Amino acid sequence: MSALDPITLAVLKGRLEQVVDEMDATLYRSAFNPTIAEARDACHGIYHAKTGDTLVQGQGGLPIFVGAMAFAVRAVIAKVEREGGLADGDTFIFNDPYDAGTHLNDFRLVRPVFRDGEVFCWIASVGHWLDIGGNVAGGYNPKATESFQEGIRIPPVKLFSAGKVNPDILGIIEANSRVPMSNWGDLNGQLNALDLGERRLRALLDEYGDATVADAFEAYSDRAEALMRVAIASLPDGVYSFEDVLDNDGIVDVPLTVALDIRVTGDTMELDFSRSAAGAQGPINISRSTTIAACYVALKHVFTDVPANAGCLRPIRFTITEGSLLAAAPPKPVAGYTETILRLIGVVLGALAKADPARATAAPFGTINALSIAGHRHDGSRFVMFSFFGGGLGGNPMSDGLNHANNPISTATIPPVEILEAAYPVMFTQWALRPDSAGAGTHRGGLGAIYEIELLVDAHVALLGERGKAAPFGVAGGTEAGLNRFIWQTGEGEASPPMVSKITDLHLPAGRRVRLETPGGGGWGSAAERPVEAVAHDVALGFVGRQQANDIYKVAIRTDGELDRARTEALRHGSAA
DSSP states (O other), rough: OOOOOHHHHHHHHHHHHHHHHHHHHHHHHSSSSSHHHTOOEEEEEETTTOOOOOOEEESSSSSSHHHHHHHHHHHHHHHHHHOOOOOOOOOEEEEOOOTOOSSSTEEEEEEEETTEEEEEEEEEEEESOOOSSSSSSOOTTTTOOOGGTOOOOOOOOOEETTTTTHHHHHHHHHTTTTTTHHHHHHHHHHHHHHHHHHHHHHHHHHHHHHHHHHHHHHHHHHHHHHHHHHHTTTTTTTTEEEEEEOOOOOSSSSOOEEEEEEEEEETEEEEEEESOOOOOOTOOOOOOOOHHHHHHHHHHHSSSSOSSSGGGTTEEEEOTTTTTTSSSOTTHHHTTHHHHHHHHHHHHHHHHHHOOGGGGGOOOOOOEEEEEEEEOOTOOEEEEEEEEOOBBBOOOSSSSSSBBBTTTTOOOOOOOOHHHHHHHHEEEEEEEEOOOOOOSSSBOOOOOOEEEEEESSOOEEEEEOSSSOOOOOOOOOOOOOOOOEEEEEEETTTOOTTTEEEEEEEEEEEEEEEEOOOOOOOBBSSSGGSSSHHHHHHHHHTSOHHHHHHHHSSSOOOOTOOOHHHHHHHHTTOOOO
8 A cells, every 4th residue: 555645645636637637628629520529429548557457537538438448558568568669659549349449430549658768657548530431421330240341440550659650550541431531630639638648747757756656556546446345345245136138239120138147245246247148240249348348337326436447346357258249259340339338337237226225226318329410511522420319317316317418328418409510411400308208206217308300411321229129227116218219201201210229221312300209217216106296397397298197197287287186186096087
């Protein structure tokens, strides 16, 4: 254990986090792509020189990336150990989803920070690039059966060698994108973030000394481990199981199970996913490193006081079957990894709720609805619009779920309508909360949303989503939320995908509209125990319809909007006719 005094540790913690926060801000302010610049689908961190373990993360980076990036740094360390040749000024780039990645759109830059001729630590950046080739613009190909159909795959390679750029790597990346200038802007934003982070970190080391900062790194990880052990020990020993399903893989229309058995023994925990489905034909597989990173995010949601670094995973063992849905090997397609990690986080939360019911939280909406709209503007220039969309979070013991929120995999934000309309030839004709989409309960779920988009030019549309068949679950007596829906206009009316929330090769002329109706969150507790005034308020706001209030909440609202107390009393006591 470090001998550093608590005040120094606290000061250094703040200073180191500030370094990473500045790296995040640099990229967000300079990226060309709204998915990074507005939605903040990126992150930065500081990593251990020898193990690659996460040492420091910022407050604004995507949490799933924070966990996965430790594996990315380890991949670079392994490459250096095999091949040698590491020098000050090197920067590695790659997007390999099986070698410590997530999916092909997420490009990682990893750089060593040298002190006195030795690697002191690593700094790294990851961001979601708009388009990296493949059969579908934007990379989310719902029909992919191999990663080759999702885009270009680059293993860890040196973009910079001793500070000198390798233009051949840039040429390969440029030649494999529909919108190379967007990727070029994002790459430069990431490089600038690394440059700034390295300068700030070197200044900090000069001020406090390398040994002091190294001791602080060790102390932070040790304390995270100690606090995680205390948190685990607070749970009763035993086995706690939970499972949920994905609608389908986009190829075969059958559900796929994500199952977890948590074994708590003293201050250690095993997360056993061996009952989960085998590898899928379609693009919803994830790598082992992504599975562990998603568990890291889920555990942080439950044990909020544990510091966010690699020390918190030391008391935890993972059992994940190789080649399964949760440990994919190449060339299994992985573009829709977001859908699977959302279900995975849900089962972790569900299993832990059985160990400690006081922590039980209903399921969030559980899909990002990755929508891509691509084509040519009136001036002939090419565009690729990619975006993800919000929904409701689950009710919990303390409160209702949030309306129109983002999923718990991230701190990302939903890109604003003004930005999307300014950047692409589309017009949003509706952006609203979706009535009756929340699971009912003493604490209801949050509401999903309705997004309707009119195409201003002819365009190709693709969607990779979930929760079209398996609704977000309620807990403690709460009900399921509404299902996900995707609709588009045809000459004969409206149509929906055969795979419910997954479709590609949809070609629509200018003037046609597509509409997403996203799920809400599941409910917590019995709906019949929700305060009558709260239900009446929900009806007044349009969150809950009169029929749902009557049938599920047992609250009668008159046609004039006023509460019918006599009929409500009869409904709640089972004597209404």
